[in-house]
Amino acid sequence: MGYIAELVVVVPILALVWRFLGAYMTGVYEGRYRFLRWIESPIYRVLSVDPNSEQSWQRYAGSLIVFSAVALVVTYTIMRLQGHLPLNPQHLGGVTPALAWNTAVSFVTNTNWQNYAGESTMSYLSQMAALTVQQFVSASVGVAVAVALIRGLSRKDSKTIGNFWVDLVRGVFYILIPISFVSGIVFVAQGAVQTLSGPAKVHNSLNGVHQIIARGPVGFMEPIKELGTNGGGFFNANGAHPFENPTALTLLLSVILILAIPVALTYTFGQMVKSGRQGVALLATMTIIFGVWLGFTTYAETQPNPAVASAHVVSQRTGNMVGKEVRFGPRLTSLYNVASTQTSTGSVAGANDSFNPMGGFGLLTGMMLGEVSPGGVGSGLYTILLFAIITVFIGGLMVGRTPEYLGKKIQSREVKLAALGVLVMPITVLILTAVAVSVHGGQSAIGNKGPHGFTEILYAFTSQANNNGSAFAGLNGNSAFYNITGGLAMLVGRFAVMLPCLCLSGALADKGVVPAGPGTFRSDTPLFSGLLIGVILIVGGLTFFPAVSLGPIVEQLSHGKLF
Template sequence: MTFATELIVLAVALAVTWRVLGAYMAGVYEGRYSLLVRLERPVLALVGVSASEEQSWQRYARSLLVFSGVSIVVTYLIIVSQAHLPLDPQHLVGVPPALAFNTAVSFVTNTNWQNYAGETTMSYFSQMAALAVQNFVSAAVGIAVAIALVRGIARRGRATIGNFWVDTVRGVLWILLPISLVMAVVFVWQGALETLGGPVHVVDALNGVHQVIPRGPVASQEVIKQLGTNGGGYFNANGADPFENPTGLTNVLSIYLILAIPVALTYTFGRMVASVRDGVAVLAAMGIIFGVTLAVALVAEHQPNPAIQHAAGALASRGNLVGKESRFGIDNSTLYNIVSTQTSTGSVNSSMDSYTPIGGLAMMAGMAFGDITPGGVGSGLYTMLIFAIVTVFIAGLMVGRTPEYLGKKIQRTEIIWASVGVLVMPITVLVATGVAIALPSARAAILNAGPHGFSEVFYAMLSQGNNNGSAFAGLSSNTDFYNIVGGIVMLLGRFGVMVPVLALAGSLAAKEPVPATAGTFDTATPMFAGLLIGVIILVGALNFFPALSLGPIAEAVAHGRFFA
C-alpha cells in the first residue's frame, strides 16, 4: 500500500468512525441504551451511586480530584513495592520513590511519560494492576470531563452537569473495554506479545553469547495505550519495538486507534448540543491544523539532516532516515509521530532527537497549540471548546456585541474560567523550563549543547505539561529534579485545566439560552472555523514563539537552512 493510499484509507475509516462511534458515545452518555443501563447498575452500586444521581460542578470536580488522588497513591504503592508482589518472573526491585511518584502521576494524568525502560523496571503485576488500569480509567476521566462541558453547553437553567462516577464507569465499560478487547486479539494475531511466561533465555550457537529477551502481557496494554491516547510503552522503544508494533498493519491500526475517539467526540458534541454542524466546524479546525503540520514535517524529513551533513559531510539523497523505523520508512514514521504529538499520546515509533530542526518544530507545534488537533481523548475536545469560547468572545468585541456560543451568553465568569484553562499550561511549561535551564544540576542532565540541548529540556516540559508523554531524548531525566518537577508539571497540566473546564460547564448549564438574532455570530460556518484556527495559532505563537526561537528555529538558522 502506498503512503497516499494509506492516508485515504485512514481518512475513510475515520469518517465512518466519526459518525458511528460518535453517535454511539452520545447514546452511552445520555443513557439511551436501556440494556447497557441495566448491566451497569451492579457496578454503580459498588460505587454507591445510581445513574439518575446528578452532581453540581463543584461535587463533580471534588469526585474527580479524590478519585485521581487515590489512584496516584495506589499506583505509587504498587510500583514502589513490586518486589514483594506476585507476577515478577524477572525478580525486579522496587522503583525508587521519586521515579515512582513521577510514574504514578504520569499514568493517572493520562501522560504516560516514562523515565525508565519498561521491560527492565516494571513487573508484570505493576504493568497490569497499576499502569494498564490507569490507561483505562485516566482515559475515561478525560472523556467524562469533555462530556460534562458538552452538557453544560446543552442544558438550560440547570444546576448539575452529570455524575462523575457514572460517566467514568460508562467510559470504561461501554467504550474503552469493548474496543480494546477486539483490537488486542488483532494485535496478537499480527505478532504482538501477550504472555505471562517470563523472559526467554537464548544462546547464540555461533559465539556462545547468552541473551535474555523480556516478554510479557504486551498486546493488551498496547491497544489501550493507543485508544486512550495514553502512550506508555511496555518496552522502552515503544512504537518502534516489534513486540509492540510488529507489522505495517499494526502501525496503521495504531494511528487509527489514536485518532478514533478524539475525532468521534466532535460528532458526539454536535449530537448532544443538537447542532452537528458545530461539531463539523470544530473538527474542520482540528483537521486543517493537523494537515498543515503533517505536511511541514513530511517536507522537512524528506530533506537531508543538516546536523548529519555538518558532522559527517554526508548527503542523504533519500531524506533524513536517521532515527526512523526502517520497517516503516520516513513517511509512516513521520505520520505516526505527528499523530502522537497532535494528540496526547506520545507513543512515538522513531527518535524525535534525530529529526531535522523543522521536523522537530512540527512535533512541538502540536503541543504548543495545546494538544487539541485533535488532542487526547476528552482533553482535545474540552480544550478546543475553551478556545471556541475565547474565539466568540473576540468576535463579539470586534462587532460590539455580547458574545454567544450555541445560545449561551459568554460573560465575565465564562471568559475568566476559559482564560485560566488556556493559560495554565503555557505558564506551567515556561516556568518549569526556565527553572531547569537556570539550575546547574538540571543543566547537567542535558547531553547536547546549544539550541538542540534547549529543545530537549523545553520539549520535556512541554510534553509533560500537555500530558503527551513523548520525549525528545538526549536528556538524562531520571533524576530527582526532573522526576519531581515533571510530576508537578503533569498535575498542573491535567487538573489545572480540568477544574476550570468543570467550572465553565457549571456556569453555562445554569444559563438560559437567548434567541438568535440578525447579529448572532453563526459558529457552524467556515468563517468561524477559520477564526478559531487563527486564535489557536495566535495564542500558541504568543506563548511559545520565544522558546521555539531558542530551540528548533535557532538550530535551523545555525545550519543555514529550513528546507532544501
C-alpha cells in the first residue's frame, strides 16, 4: 500500500515532466529558444562555429569522436596531476595510470563505473573539473545523438542532420545546468554537503568516538549525476551515503531526475516527427517493461535475505535490510536502484550486491535488455529506435513486404546498421565475461563464492558495456585486468552504438517519404508496442539466458545452501 502511495507522487510529476520538458527540448534543439544567446554566441565565436550551418552525418560523427577523445585526455590528465593542483585538502596523490584510464573512459562515455572510493582517491578539483564536467557534456552528447537520429527520421531528401557543436552547447546550457542548479539547492537544504573546506574532525565526549568525516562539493554534483543518467557519486557508497542522499525527499527527487530526460525525449520525438502517437507508443513500451521489472525487484527485496534467515535470530518482516539504509528500506531502495539500472545511471541507494538473488536478477536483466526502459539520456531513445527498426523489419518479413518506419523505407543497409547497434553490447559482454572467468586476473577479483561470484563478473561487464556503471560491489575491479578490459567495454558500448545511429540518421535523412498505404504496418498502435516489447525481450533472452542461468537463477534455486 505504502509503495503505491509513493508512486502516486512520482507518476503525475513524471507525466508533467514528459509533457513540458519534452516540448521544451523540442524548442531547444529546433533552435526556437534564444534567451541564453548571451552565453551561446561568445562560445560559438571562440569555437568558430556558425550556429546556422549544419553537418553531414560524417562530419557530425567526426566532431563527436574528436571532442570525446580530447575530453578523455583532459579528464585523464587532471586526475594524474591532481597531487600538484589546487583544491586538494586531503593531499591525495595522482591517480594511478590504469585507474585514471578506466575512470576517464567511464565518465566520458556516461558510464560512471567507479573502481575507486571517491572520498579517499579524488581531490575536489578532480571531482569538479574532471568528473562533474563530463557528467554534463557526456549527457549532452547522448541527447545530441538521439536528436540527430530523430532529425534523420523526420527530414526528407536532406544531406545534413544538425550541428554537433550547437546541439552540445544547447543541451548543457538550456537543459542540464538550469535543472541541476535548482535541484542542487534542494539537495543541500535537505542535508547534502557542499563545501571546499576538507574533511571534518569530530570528537564525541559521550562515547569517546573520533571520526574524520569526508566532505566536499557534493550537493550540486548530485543533480547532474542523476539528470544526466551518469551515476558517479562523490562518495564510495554513492546514493546510500547520507551526505549524497539525506532523505526520502532527495531520493524521490533523484528518481524523477533520473527518469526525466529519457522519458521526456519520447515527447520530443513525437513532436519532431509530427505525430505524438509515435512517441506515446515508445513511452508505453518503456513504461510496461519498467513497471514489470520494478514490481518484480521490489517484491524480491521485501522477502527475507536467505543468509540472515539461516541464522534464525530475527524476523525479517521488513524485508532484506542488508546493505540498505533505515531511512529508505527495501521499497524506496528498490525504486531508486531499478530506476538507476533501467536508465544508464548506475547510482545506488543501497548495495546491489546484497540484494536477494531475484532482486539482483531484476537489476542485471534490466540492463541486459539494452537499457531502453527508458534508458540513458539520449541512449535510451536511440537504442529503442534501433529496436523499432528491427521490429518493423520482422513485421515486414511476416507479410512479405518492404518495411517502413515513419514513412522511411527500411532496406538492407538500415536493418544491418540497426542489428549492429543492438548486437554490439551482448557480444562485448559475453566475450569479456568468458575471458574473465578463464584467466587468473579475472577470477582473483571475485568477492563472493559460488554462483554469486560469477554474477559479479557478468554484472561488471553488462554494466560497463551498457554504460550503466552500477556495480555488484563484491568484485574488486581496481586491477589492471578489470581497469583495461572494462575501459574497452565502455568505449565499445558507447561509440560502437552511436556511430551506427549517426550513419543510420544520415541514410534516413537522405531518403524520401513514402505515404502510408493500406499495407503499412503502423508504428503508433498498441500492436506495435506489444511487438516491440516482444523483440526487446527475445533479443535479450536469447543472448543472455544461458549466462543468467549460471548466476542468479542457480543462486535462487540453491535452497538452504550458503557459499
